[in-house]
Amino acid sequence: MAKILVTGAAGFIGSHTTDYLLGEGHKVVGVDNFRTGRKENLATALRSPAFALQVKDVAAPGVLADLVAAERPDAIIHLAALVSVQESIANPELNFSLNVLASQLVAEAARLHGVGRVVFASSAAIYGDAAERPIRESAEKRPVSPYGAAKLASEDLLLGHGACYGFTVRCQRYFNVFGARQDPASPYSGVISIFARNYREGKSVTLYGDGRQTRDFIAVGDVARANALAATRPGLTSGAANICTGRATSLLDLAGIFAAAHPGVGAPVHRAARAGDILHSLGDPAAAAVALGFTARTGVAAGLAELISGQPVPVLP
Numbered sequence: 423m424a425k426i427l428v429t430g431a432a433g434f435i436g437s438h439t440t441d442y443l444l445g446e447g448h449k450v451v452g453v454d455n456f457r458t459g460r461k462e463n464l465a466t467a468l469r470s471p472a473f474a475l476q477v478k479d480v481a482a483p484g485v486l487a488d489l490v491a492a493e494r495p496d497a498i499i500h501l502a503a504l505v506s507v508q509e510s511i512a513n514p515e516l517n518f519s520l521n522v523l524a525s526q527l528v529a530e531a532a533r534l535h536g537v538g539r540v541v542f543a544s545s546a547a548i549y550g551d552a553a554e555r556p557i558r559e560s561a562e563k564r565p566v567s568p569y570g571a572a573k574l575a576s577e578d579l580l581l582g583h584g585a586c587y588g589f590t591v592r593c594q595r596y597f598n599v600f601g602a603r604q605d606p607a608s609p610y611s612g613v614i615s616i617f618a619r620n621y622r623e624g625k626s627v628t629l630y631g632d633g634r635q636t637r638d639f640i641a642v643g644d645v646a647r648a649n650a651l652a653a654t655r656p657g658l659t660s661g662a663a664n665i666c667t668g669r670a671t672s673l674l675d676l677a678g679i680f681a682a683a684h685p686g687v688g689a690p691v692h693r694a695a696r697a698g699d700i701l702h703s704l705g706d707p708a709a710a711a712v713a714l715g716f717t718a719r720t721g722v723a724a725g726l727a728e729l730i731s732g733q734p735v736p737v738l739p
């Protein structure tokens with residue numbers, strides 16, 4: 423069993439990753455400053471004797487290195503971030519501090535204290551408007567936001583440090599992640615979190631454009647398992663992999679699934695397509711299968727059933 427330090431542990435992906443690691447019998451040191459993370463997300467973890475919470479800002483110099491020196495984790499899963507693309511556009515300096523400088527501090531802490539492995543929360547945003555579909559890891563990187571640029575810069579920083587100082591780095595390029603605990607607060611929050619809230623409250627949703635745009639939606643439970651594999655699977659080498667399903671779902675299909683579960687809620691309202699919205703985003707999951715032994719197990723329908731009912735839906739082993 424390993425000891426894993428998870429930054430951003432109180433966030434959407436961080437809390438699910440923490441719960442998954444604890445369920446597998448690992449020890450977890452969770453770090454969060456509750457800027458966007460929430461303590462409620464850690465309700466289950468906080469009941470475990472194998473979990474310790476450190477309320478700290480990993481973007482502040484020295485904080486992470488001190489923590490790593492004291493805790494001596496086998497791996498760091500670095501999920502703390504400025505998570506909103508819109509916020510990165512409004513505040514690029516803060517994006518640089520939270521999404522680039524903090525990654526450098528992670529690399530430095532790993533170097534100084536001999537951490538064997540670093541797992542980094544990258545994003546499909548590094549590809550920008552990539553021409554190919556499905557997108558493979560070799561696709562040209564053309565980020566179109568400070569957020570995407572910072573994720574790409576962080577991948578390179580971490581991979582370069584790992585190669586030089588001898589630790590393994592796994593960059594996880596998440597596609598559209600969905601599931602419980604995702605915050606629907608902003609109009610730019612993940613579409614599934616917004617649809618889930620609206621249907622639950624009996625309010626019709628907005629479809630931007632004709633609704634035929636597609637995304638590669640991956641359930642957060644699968645993402646948590648991919649993170650655990652990247653942190654703990656023996657013998658991994660450094661690299662980057664898409665964390666996706668390889669399956670496309672249209673917005674119309676999504677709305678259809680919600681509508682079937684919520685009879686009586688009004689039909690979606692169509693509005694003009696959002697400026698800059700891409701039509702299709704689909705990842706190639708092959709590299710993650712080879713590098714991590716990871717394949718997504720929860721389809722969109724099962725993941726949505728779980729989100730809507732609040733009950734876990736059994737998945738194939």
Ligand code: UD2
Nearest residue numbers: 507508547610611612613616628629630635673696699700
């Ligand atoms: C992701 C990022 C976004 C930007 C974009 C770059 C998230 C949550 N968003 O957007 O910030 O980086 O990638 O390509 O990571 N939609 C509706 N109704 C709604 C909300 C959304 O129809 O109420 C549509 C939206 O216009 C888009 C699709 O749903 O076509 C998915 O939207 P999203 O914001 O969940 O994710 P995405 O991939 O467009």
